Amino acid sequence: MNAVRKQRLILVLLLLAGVGLAVALMLFALRENINHYFSPAQMAAGEAPVGQRMRGGGLVVPGSVERDTESLKVSFRISDGAGEVTVRYEGILPDLFVEGSGVVALGKLSNDGVFEASEVLAKHDENYMPPEVQKAIDDAHPKSGYSKPAAQTTAQSELRSLQDGS
């Protein structure tokens, strides 16, 4: 490689490094705003600001879903294993909203510590399998109440030990 080309190679590398650094610094500075997310544990511990729009997510606690018979109002509890928070929502829940599976909710935390959601989305995990396989797993591990089968997350096992203790 001759000297001119080597110089241009160095310039290209410098360009990449410079742009990379600039974007990394920008994302680092904006990290709070890109994803205004609080876990149920943070909300329960009072670390989340009250009345500010934010995202919260966790697993729906089995047996906690209460539907209003007159309207579309629904309330349920979400947990990340370390803490729980009640979510109130009015509207149609997505098809994949299942007790024990993950949801992401957008809304505000009210003064009494309830998360008032304006949007509830079902979070899907990266596991794909046929129904027979899921049935086999269910038979092998009877009724955990959670729909997520393979690779039980630590949050789930922690939550189960919490429930067993109570």
Next chain:
Amino acid sequence: MNWTFFHKLGSPKWFYDISGKWLPWLQVSSLVLILVALVWGLAFTPPDYLQGNSYRIIFIHVPASFLAQAVYMMMATAAAVTLIWKIKLADMALKVMAPIGASFCILSLATGAIWGQPTWGTWWVWDARLTSMLILLFLYIGIIALRGAIHTTEAAAKACAILSLVGVVNIPIIKFSVDWWNTLHQGATLKLTEKPSMAPEMLWPLLLAILGFYLFFTLVMVLRLRIEILSRERKTRWVKELVS
């Protein structure tokens, strides 16, 4: 190190001659692979335990997303070669790849939205993965528009190469967005270091579809590049002899 092979590789005439021999192979293999993978994936694999049949869009969504990112990486490589070695063929490749990459990107965003509606409950969410993918589409459109806005070939080549290189910073952001931020989009199902979290009877048609999409991309890219070579080299003797 001897770089003559590299410059020979960059000769438009040499590429035109050799790529003509690849075309029938590419046509047959991409057609067969995509047909087999899609028929297998859409009709013969079992449904998912949770999503039922709606997960089947994965056989188009995942290959399209892979290609949207891979084509951009190839464009960035071509951009570096254009800037450092001033090889014309690299710039031609950069030019013809941009619309193909943009098409895969649109396909990925559209299939993702169609899947997101029944699964998540929304067509679109300003999630880190979805947003960075949309930025990738804007980069593709920007590169195509920049080429169209500059009339001299050399100036356009340089400007597009620089823009392509600047935009490559978005690729690791797309890849790692699901790990760095708490996104609605799930994590990677196919991982390089771990076992894929997908049943084998669903995984095989997916891998075949990805391979088929790569071959299809190569076919379309070679076809477009051959036309680009003829149009840019139209004043040379070999092209004049070829068309007469």
